[in-house]
Amino acid sequence: MNTEIQCPRVLVVEDDKALRRLLITVFKKNGIISQGVGTGEKALSLLGHKHWDVVICDVCLPGISGESLITKIKSLHPQIQVIIISGFAPDELDEPIDEKLYCDWLEKPFSISVMISKIKQAFEKKLSKE
Numbered sequence: 001m002n003t004e005i006q007c008p009r010v011l012v013v014e015d016d017k018a019l020r021r022l023l024i025t026v027f028k029k030n031g032i033i034s035q036g037v038g039t040g041e042k043a044l045s046l047l048g049h050k051h052w053d054v055v056i057c058d059v060c061l062p063g064i065s066g067e068s069l070i071t072k073i074k075s076l077h078p079q080i081q082v083i084i085i086s087g088f089a090p091d092e093l094d095e096p097i098d099e100k101l102y103c104d105w106l107e108k109p110f111s112i113s114v115m116i117s118k119i120k121q122a123f124e125k126k127l128s129k130e
Contacts, residue, residue, distance in 0.1 A: 006127070007031055008032050008053045008122075010053065011054070011056070013038075013043040013055060013069065015038045015039065015060075016058075023036065024036050027116075038061075039063045040068065041064055044069070044072060047080075052080055053080065053081065054082070054083060055070075056084075057082060057084055058086060059093070067095070067101075070101045070102060079130070081123070083105070083118055083122055084102045084106070085106050085110065086106075089107055104122065
């Protein structure tokens with residue numbers, strides 16, 4: 001019998017360094033394995049070399065946009081669950097992002113406890129599809 005407790009592996013893609021560091025610190029205290037990057041290009045590089053369950057992604061990123069990154073993530077790794085974080089509501093964007101590409105959307109500022117809950121839900125959703 002496997003008694004190993006599974007912990008979600010979360011990649012945080014956020015160009016705001018302070019927010020990225022805060023999330024990584026909070027996740028660690030809550031038993032969530034995580035790493036953060038500031039660009040979509042760095043995220044794509046990590047996605048090719050490590051296993052991730054959930055990606056938390058800002059919409060507005062330098063270089064490749066959050067939407068383009070999410071589209072690439074889902075085409076390369078459809079099992080990864082994506083949570084979007086943004087200063088905008090989904091209906092406030094000029095070009096809406098296809099709802100099939102993400103499992104949740106949190107507007108900044110968001111509650112850390114809500115974020116933790118959303119990660120756990122996304123992780124459970126991913127596990128149920130395996």
